[in-house]
Amino acid sequence: MAHCYKYPRAALTVDCVVFGLDEQDLKVLLIQRDSEPFAGTWALPGGFVDIDETLEDAANRELSEETGAKQVPLEQLYTFGDLDRDPRGRTVSVAYYALVRLSDYSLQAASDARDAAWFAVSELPGLAFDHKKIIDLALERVRGKVRFEPIGFELLPRKFTLNELQGLYEILLARSLDKGDFRKKILAMDLLEELDEFEQGGTGPAAELYRFRKEKYRRLAEAGFVFEF
């Protein structure tokens, strides 16, 4: 059953850039393509948008089908429309991105993907289509956004130490931070809850665990407060 139109129409797809944090590295979730074009090549999870689903639904569906990751809080990144970005013909892709806790997701390749895996952003394999460009833009967006919105917490376990948090900011901002100043600044916001629990690291004293007060932040943000680091 064919669908016919007066004018030719571009195909519409979505692609997802999902970031996770693993000790030292910021990682991206990729799938190995099972079908042409670019069969065998690593690529972002994504695919065609159905006629009766929203863009965001399509992104979440494809992500779930290809990697098993469900309920990922995706945000729209940018729409890529270069003429030659897909060898099958004119294809416009709406890209989404998300930050997740690596530990929350156990991957399982499915549908049109052979495999799904995390790659450090500094050691990406060759990628299909213009997906390298998409990841670069997503990185830029995340690095800009982390300074003005508390999105870093989405990458950490729910309970974390201040030093883990500092490490995260050092990775995302790509510079080292003063320990004392970091603690003062982040605690002064009064957005962290001290849990009176401790993490037994290897050597040295046990580190206090904290939790991000998401609800309090939401209330403050609505009242005009701007998180800034």
Added chain:
Amino acid sequence: MAHCYKYPRAALTVDCVVFGLDEQDLKVLLIQRDSEPFAGTWALPGGFVDIDETLEDAANRELSEETGAKQVPLEQLYTFGDLDRDPRGRTVSVAYYALVRLSDYSLQAASDARDAAWFAVSELPGLAFDHKKIIDLALERVRGKVRFEPIGFELLPRKFTLNELQGLYEILLARSLDKGDFRKKILAMDLLEELDEFEQGGTGPAAELYRFRKEKYRRLAEAGFVFEF
């Protein structure tokens, strides 16, 4: 000659939110639709993307066809894909925005528009489709961006006084600024060129004219400098 596909495809359009500044008001460029749906209603300039043109080319073409405005430096805003946003059927629209000098553009309605005109953002008429939502998002984006990029200058004449510039920031940030502090801060960046020319306003002393040093800014920005107001 019909074009047929195995699966139904959404239609793809672009919409343009063009801002201009007029003394006191931030204004948006709208067209009055000539054809159905929403004939007679005001709407954003925009239309269908041809199969062999990029999204940005489509946006510039539609803007030029419907309003006469050419060479507008458009930036992508967001892609709207709600299922019911167009009564003709599933339509996904990539929205663009731009800031221009009102004086640079003399409007002329054309093609499928009856009329084109500037409206103050605080006094918008009823709008077609989800265009109100698009303008609201564009406003939010501009208001956020003006603090970290020198985009305000695109709304002013090439030569301007510091007080005009201050007025612009007061409009965009929606708060009043201290004269002395504003001058100190903006001059301390050393991004304005003093022209030794003066503008004869009504009453009071003549005001010094300045020009934004775009090239210098570009060089600094590449070296990591961040404009911040």
Added chain:
DNA sequence: CCAAAAGTGTTCTCCATACACCCATGC
């Protein structure tokens, strides 16, 4: 002379930075 607008100077506070220091733990 007066109102309005251009432009300068001063004070105070707060915060980012840099850096020194102390304490707890494992080996």
Added chain:
DNA sequence: GCATGGGTGTATGGAGAACACTTTTGG
């Protein structure tokens, strides 16, 4: 005891906020 890492305290400079003040022009 000592290296490692957790956590606190302090001096300094610079930027932002608030506000006073001078000067120039048209009416």
